[in-house]
Amino acid sequence: METKDVPHGAVxxxxxPDVGLVGVIAASHLISELNLTEVAYVDSRLLPPLIVLHxxxxxxxxxxxxxxxxxxxxSETAISADTIYPIMHTLVDWGRDKNVKMMISMSGIPVxxxxxxxxxxxxxxxxxxxxxxxxxxxxxEVLKEGYMVGPQAITMQYCASKGVPAITLLAQCFFKYxxxxxxxxxxxxxTKITGIKMDVSKLLDKGEEIRLRARDVMKRTQQELTKxxxxxxxxxPLYVS
Amino acid sequence: MSTRKKRSxxxxxxxxxxxxxxxxxxxxxxxxxxxxxxxxxxxIEPLRDIMVAPAEVTLTVDLPYAxxxxxxxxxISKDTIExxxxxxxxxxxxxxxxxxxxxxxxxxxxxTHIPVPVDMDKMEIRFKKGILEIRLPRKHGYEIPIE
Numbered sequence: 548m549e550t551k552d553v554p555h556g557a558v559x560x561x562x563x564p565d566v567g568l569v570g571v572i573a574a575s576h577l578i579s580e581l582n583l584t585e586v587a588y589v590d591s592r593l594l595p596p597l598i599v600l601h602x603x604x605x606x607x608x609x610x611x612x613x614x615x616x617x618x619x620x621x622s623e624t625a626i627s628a629d630t631i632y633p634i635m636h637t638l639v640d641w642g643r644d645k646n647v648k649m650m651i652s653m654s655g656i657p658v659x660x661x662x663x664x665x666x667x668x669x670x671x672x673x674x675x676x677x678x679x680x681x682x683x684x685x686x687x688e689v690l691k692e693g694y695m696v697g698p699q700a701i702t703m704q705y706c707a708s709k710g711v712p713a714i715t716l717l718a719q720c721f722f723k724y725x726x727x728x729x730x731x732x733x734x735x736x737x738t739k740i741t742g743i744k745m746d747v748s749k750l751l752d753k754g755e756e757i758r759l760r761a762r763d764v765m766k767r768t769q770q771e772l773t774k775x776x777x778x779x780x781x782x783x784p785l786y787v788s
Numbered sequence: 789m790s791t792r793k794k795r796s797x798x799x800x801x802x803x804x805x806x807x808x809x810x811x812x813x814x815x816x817x818x819x820x821x822x823x824x825x826x827x828x829x830x831x832i833e834p835l836r837d838i839m840v841a842p843a844e845v846t847l848t849v850d851l852p853y854a855x856x857x858x859x860x861x862x863x864i865s866k867d868t869i870e871x872x873x874x875x876x877x878x879x880x881x882x883x884x885x886x887x888x889x890x891x892x893x894x895x896x897x898x899x900t901h902i903p904v905p906v907d908m909d910k911m912e913i914r915f916k917k918g919i920l921e922i923r924l925p926r927k928h929g930y931e932i933p934i935e
Contacts, residue, residue: 662916723837724850724919755918758852760884762835763824 548607549587558741559618559647561638563698564625564768566777567720568761569655570699572730572750573737574621580745583612583619589637593630599623609634611641617743618647625768626698628775635701643711649678650706650713651740652699653733655720656690657780667732669718674707682714685739690717692784696777714740723769725761727754827889831897832879834871838900842926845906849920851896853877856915861922863908870899871920 562574577583588607598605608624620638642650656670670690673679683689695703699715706713716736720729731747738744750757824833836849851859851873858874873896880892906924914921 662919662921721850721919724835724848755852758850758918759832759879762832762850765835766824 548590551584551586553586553611553618553645554613554615555646557613557616557618557645557647558743559620559642559645559650560737561650561652561699561702562619562621563652563654564622564764564771565654565697565699566657566722566772567655567718567724567726567729568765568768569718569720569726569729569733570653571621571623571764572725572727572757572761573653573733574619576730576734576747576750577617577619577745578612578621580749581614581617581743583614583617585610586613586618587611587641589634591630591634591637593633595624595627597624611638618642618645624764625771628771631698631701631775635698636705639702639705639709639711643709648712649741650702650711651737652702652713652715653730653737654697654699654715654717655726655729655733656717657722657777658719661719661721661726664719667719667729669716669732669736671717671736672703672715674703674711674713678712678714682740685736687716687736687739694779694782694784696775696780697772716740723765725758725765727751727757825891825893826897827891829895829897830891830893831895832875832893833898834873834896836871836898836900838902840904840926844926845902845904845924847900847902847922847924849898849900849922850918851915851920852918853879854896854915854918854920859915859920861911861913861920863911864899866905866908867902868899869902869908869922870897872897873920 562570564571589609590607594608597608599608609622612619626634639650669687671682671687672690672695673682679689703713703715716733718729718732720726727750731750734745734747834849834851836847839846849871853875854873855876860872862870864870875894875896878892878894881889902924905927907927910925912923
C-alpha cells in the first residue's frame with residue numbers, strides 16, 4: 548500500500564529482525580540520519596494482529612521509507628518463519644515494479660566470542676557474478692561457502708532467480724544480543740557500495756540505549772530464529788557439485 | 789576412579805519427584821508470557837544466553853548501562869544463579885515515549901537455571917563490552933573405565 552509517490556530507479560534496502568538486530572538497528576539509523584519518510588507499508592493477513600503506534604497513530608509493522616534515491620523496507624517486529632516467503636517475495640516484486648537498480652539486505656552473521664572481536668568484519672554475498680565482482684572491487688570480503696538463513700536468504704535467492712542485482716551485507720555480531728557496533732560496520736560498507744554518506748558516530752554513542760530498548764524485539768526475534776533453525780548457519784556445508 | 793555412594797530406593801524416588809516438580813514449574817513459567825520489566829521491584833530483566841560444552845557451562849548476560857562495580861553474581865541454589873547490576877542512570881517509560889505505563893527502573897536483575905551439574909565454587913567471571921560472562925566447570929559423575 549503506497550502512501551506517497553515512490554521514486555523509480557532507487558536502491559532498495561532491507562532491514563529485518565535477525566541476529567544482533569543488525570538490519571533493524573542500521574535501518575532505524577538510516578531513517579533518522581537521512582530523514583526518510585514513509586512511502587508505503589505492507590498490509591496482509593499473513594502478519595500477526597499487531598500494529599505499531601507512533602505518536603498515537605497506527606502503522607503497519609512492515610513499512611517502506613524513502614527519499615529520491617533510496618527505498619528502505621524495515622520491520623519493527625520479528626517476521627514469523629511461516630510468512631517469510633510470501634512477504635519477501637512481495638517486497639522484491641514491488642521493488643522490481645519500481646525499477647530499483649539494486650537490492651541490498653543488511654544483517655549479521657553470528658560469531659562465538661564476539662566480545663573478543665575488536666575489528667568487526669563484514670561479509671557479502673551477491674546474486675550474480677557481476678554484482679559479486681563489484682562488491683569485491685569495493686574491498687568487501689565475500690562469503691564464499693556456507694548457509695544463510697532468514698529473510699535476507701529468501702530475498703537473495705528470489706532476486707537471483709529474477710535477475711535483480713542483490714547484495715547481502717553480513718556483519719559479525721552477537722547471536723542473541725542487539726549489536727549496534729555491527730550495525731555501524733554494515734552502514735560503513737553500505738556507504739562504500741552506494742555512496743550514501745552518513746555519520747555512524749551517533750549510532751555508537753547511543754549503543755547502550757539501543758541495547759536496552761531492543762531487548763524485547765530481540766527476544767521475539769530469537770523465538771522465530773529458533774523455528775527457522777538459524778543455527779544451521781554454523782554448519783559446515785556439504786557442497787554437491 | 790571414584791566410587792558411587794549407595795542411596796536407598798526412597799531417596800532416589802524422592803529426588804526424582806523433586807526434580808519433576810522443579811521441571812514442571814520451570815516449564816509452566818516458560819509458557820506464561822510476562823513483561824521483561826518489574827515495576828514493583830524497579831528492575832529490568834536482561835537478555836541472557838547459556839551454552840553447555842563438555843567441560844564447562846558459559847552463561848552470558850547483556851547488561852546495558854550497568855555499573856561494573858555493582859554487578860553481583862550469586863548462586864542461590866546448586867543450579868540457579870542470580871545476577872544483579874545497578875544501572876548508571878534511571879530509565880523511565882517516558883524515555884521511550886511510553887506514556888500509558890508509569891515506572892522507573894534502575895536495576896538489571898535475573899535468575900538463570902543451569903541445566904547440568906556445575907561447580908559453583910569455581911565460577912570465573914568477566915565483564916567486557918557490556919556483556920557479563922560466567923564460566924562454570926561441569927561436575928561429572930563417576931567414570932566408567934574403558935577396557
